[in-house]
Amino acid sequence: MKLKYKLVKTIFLKLYSKIKQKILNHKKKSIVSLVLLVLYYFSLPFQLFENRYSTVIESAEGQLLGAKIASDGQWRFPENDTISEKFKKCIVAFEDQHFYQHFGFNPVSIVHAIQENRKAGRVVRGGSTLTQQVIRLHRNGKKRSYFEKALELILATRLEFRHSKDKILQLYASHAPYGSNVVGIEMASWKYFGLQPHQLSWAETATLAVLPNAPSLIYPGKNQEKLLKKRNRLLKKLFAENVIDKETYELSLQETLPQKPFELPKIAPHLVEKVAKEHRGEKVKTTIQASLQQRTNEIVNQYYQVYKQNQVYNMAVIVIDVKTNNIISYVGNTPTEKQHQKDVDIIEAPRSTGSILKPYLYASMLDDGDLLPETLVADVPTQISGYTPQNFNLTYDGAVPASRALARSLNIPSVLMLQEYSVNKFYEQLQKLKLRNINRPPSNYGLSLILGGAESNLWDITKAYAYMSRTNSYYALSRGKYRKEEMAQLNYEFENKIDFGSESAQKPIFGAAPIWQTFNAMKEVNRPQGDEAWRFYDSSLEIAWKTGTSFGSRDAWAVGVTKDYVVGVWVGNATGEGRPLLTGVDTAAPVLFDVFQFLPRSKWFEEPHKDLEEVMVCEKSGHLATEFCPSKKQFIAKRAKKTTACPYHKMVHLDQTLRFRVNSSCELVDKIVSKPWFVLPPVMEWYYKSKNVDYLNLPPFREDCVNAQQDKFMDFIYPKANTKVILAKDFNGKVQPAIFKVALSNSSAELFWYVDQKYLGTTKMFHEMPVFATNGFHIITVVDSNGNEIRRKVEFESE
Template identity: 50%
Template structure:
């Protein structure tokens, strides 16, 4: 049956169709465009926008992410060449299209295009479509739609980001660095004109291929710009004289390890402006390479350095590894800045500052430097010797190990572990008991990123103290950052884990630039500026550290092998410190920290012991100390000694009348400390012997060196499985005295000097008794552990 149209249908048919068309058109133009679903290169720049490095996009194109804006010169040149009425038309230019049609018909071929910038953006989106009349019409409609949804500035940016510039070079910023090694904002008029005409025929850029045609196009455009008044005649003549770009340049790669870090942190396909300084970065890459080359003779293949702005923590230079050699087996691609490595002695300043803060330590207080044994842990100083007692600040400057093991034992591993985590050490994945006292000697791993940031945080907190009216901002302790960040107002408080007084004394101690290399030899670094610095060497000579700071800069250096291979002589003082001072020599002049006078208290200090002075201390000085230091105990080493009239013997009231006694203050160290101290300090006077017939009830002349306070010891097994021997040692104040040894009531023999006895006790508990010829008795109970030798 034929379709019958009712009268009302005939009347409204065309209006109905028109409504559908209008609705469809409205939906077409109202629906947002889907533009450029393409991957981008990962790009990093320095603080001023200079390119530091780039990673090619996954599709093999060098396509940089969109920049903030299109530079004026390029915009003027582009619109003059491609679309002079860009800011007037709605996406297409009817007059330009008519002229193009006329000229093409006259020539019998395509000699002129009528596309606007907006239409060219659509063409870039729809790459690969045939150049038909229907496609041209669709481009026109989509260009109108583009204009409805994007501003003119955004359309220009879309074009500049995705236009082809020859080969796999896509986008204006990419082309600027590829051909001219500078950002688009720094283009000359000749360069801007060259890049403006290039997307029209990108193959012209290749050397030897129609270079003359590209030159003609550029020069014609420069002439048009002259006519418009965009440039004067002198600039025009100079622009004509500029050559075309030659072979494309490789992109900079001075921060290749930071670029890899960005990729790991999920910043692919983005343009990241960092806080780095490109000139400094390039200088330090070259410096690290030269330094590593000098070390390569010792088979040391890797080095890393990090430079921070102390006041902000901003990264100014990031050299994750040296670039000399590309052997992957040598770890050239490892970013050592982020790699956990054994810390050596680099954490000692934090323990020194913590003990100062709580008042248990004063800057020059004597610390024991005598043999230490605890459950198989037997640390040694670098020079394998003992000094008996060393001032804490000198022990820090000289990086002596044993005094700081004793200090950590007193301070507490748990508290120190917590403090390090508060300060920013993120690699302490295990509990305090896992590390034990070895924590202070490299028993834990840390990264150059964390450690350098922790030193900078110390300096920052001290630097801000006066500016914050003697208050603290907890946020001053934060990791380094390579990203530009807005400043946050400080949240001030009156307490902090490390007060300004403790930090001041710590950094003052670290300005000591003389360090022991080996016994009898000294390594000295001189510098025209004050630098607080510390070195560290890990067990087995695997890692050499050096950290230095001033109020302006904090520099962290690591030297070693990424593989973990140790090398003789690979120490912080020999391998890392020279690079540290070379870095500082390249930095601008620096200042020094202001003494936090409001945080320091003055007190009389005994010069010999470093403790608060008593009336028995003959040599005193006034020293500014942390507030809680006033509560520290007075000098325990100066005591009143009673001598006979001749001054040759000690006496007491049981053998000498008080009227005939001399009373003198005397500096007396515990026997073990004295045993080692007097051999290095000729001025140390040992106590005179007791006068015959006088009994000494209060003075102890003997002390165990080994096993000291250990109640449980391990005796090694011999190769044949038999019980081995362990050497017990005792210190006695009087030289030449005879000691008599007993183990479990069995007489073992006597010693004169040195007082050592090799024993092979069985498993289980034992009693060691040592007596001297004057009748003084020393007892020590210990247990030999079974099954763990």
């Protein structure tokens, strides 16, 4: 080995010495040679083609979903990494059968071409190789001349040095002209056959191989006879060279030429536009599942045909894979007309949120320990600083468990919960959830924030729900851990894998237990009409879902969440026009459930044991139990132990008949019966007992009892404290009274009404009184027959 090494080294040193000596002896020639070598090396730009390309998107399976024409008006797909073997064999056989032997140009072909062209007196044959044709395409627009031809030869050899033969074929296939504004085999394959290049038959591939030689032949008419002859000659050559067998050859001859251009697939047109803004001129493989996308398109089209009868023209659906945060279906709008804004991508368009934010508030209050799932929340006529929220059905329950208030999407309990939690705190939570369109100061929204006073979009809303689902699942899987970047951006790029960050003991936004309890409440939402008995079917879908309807019936929302998927739906008019009967539950929810029917079934969310603690909870009020409450065991979030104990149960002392309250002044102590009693404030009680027949009014004190402290059993329903009452006029200009209303535990009692000590009248059973007053402040007084009274200061103003 050492002898061989020494021998090689000796030969190399001798050769180096000779070259060095020749350079020293011929310095000028050496310098010229070096300059020419450098010029040759840099003669070809590193980026051979700087054309503008179409934006192309594919599904996760590689199926074409759609494309957007290049900015120069050409249908030119981005360069392909591979081309089909059929096309390789066809194009080499037709254009350059010695392609794999020559080094950029073929001297024999050039000589033969010159001779035949001279003999014919015109150009009847070209001598260019495929490599030269790539250079010609690269130098498009250059005037043909002998100098240009010579330059092509030089550049062709340089191209051969740079790229493999297969790469050169790829460049040719991607930039060859195919008639009109069609460039490249991939676009030509879709345009003329409606297929991908690898799906073409031998006859179809042969047609595309001969077409760049004379692109105008593709048009219907006499020219097609020439194209057919060219194609068949190529097929015959392939048969003669044993590339195809006799049966394939004979069948290929029977195939017809394309007659009518095909439309490109438009399976996800709005996603194409989105990708074009972010990856213009690129081919992007997306995370979209082609079969699901097509089914979603069909569902949207079916409902569009129905809803447009009510002049509702627009709809959007997005489906997210929770585990990866990948978008697997993206339908930005319906197939409506241009006059109805069919090109608007609703998925990222800001729209009034309606009630769709309520689960975020519920989860926030659970997470902060301000609420338990079944805590009673007031549902009574409410006016706060001139703001008067109303429930959708214009009724009141008096008091309702928070979870049921969420399931039924009651507006008044939600407003009162937000008032307790504070608008500023809730606004901060929404910023953590990255709802981009909620960007004005909190004071600009006020309490209407929870009822649609803000705008958001389907992208952000579903992203936040996906975060909640993924947080709960990961917490259960990791036995009590969170991830720092769980609130990640949605993803549509197949090659992009979302990093949810490292593990942490700290929750990023919501804890796992509040999320789990929120989803449990959302599962109880009433289904759309026709699916009310869903609980009774073993195959029923368990989905945490929420609807929303904006003021004026302009926006209908529905969002559904499982462990594996989030589906978001918006229905309405992109113009903002409201329509009767447009509601989340009746319009958007049916679309939601139809989409879920095509998704794999998911198990219900796992219980996050490490974030829960078992406590005793009052059965009726949902608060932490006191010694006076009938109680039950319930799991609550650990942070919720700081919530208040039940304020509605108290111990009362009754006589032996249990009909009257007593004290030691009127009953022997050993005969007093002590009993816990569920007592709501008067206004809550007034409405609650109408919906709960088992509610028992607190018994009155017996008449012979003295020094008995009377409980407050009477209160104003309307007006609220510090209210300005505006007295409106009718069509005749006559001032109309304001109707004041009082809630009373003992409905049979008689009430006496006064304004500034002036007697107005008496009410029995139904305690409502029409009130007139001059502009300014007045005192309203109501007195019962026992001398109990309530007062309210009110400002009156006439229109």
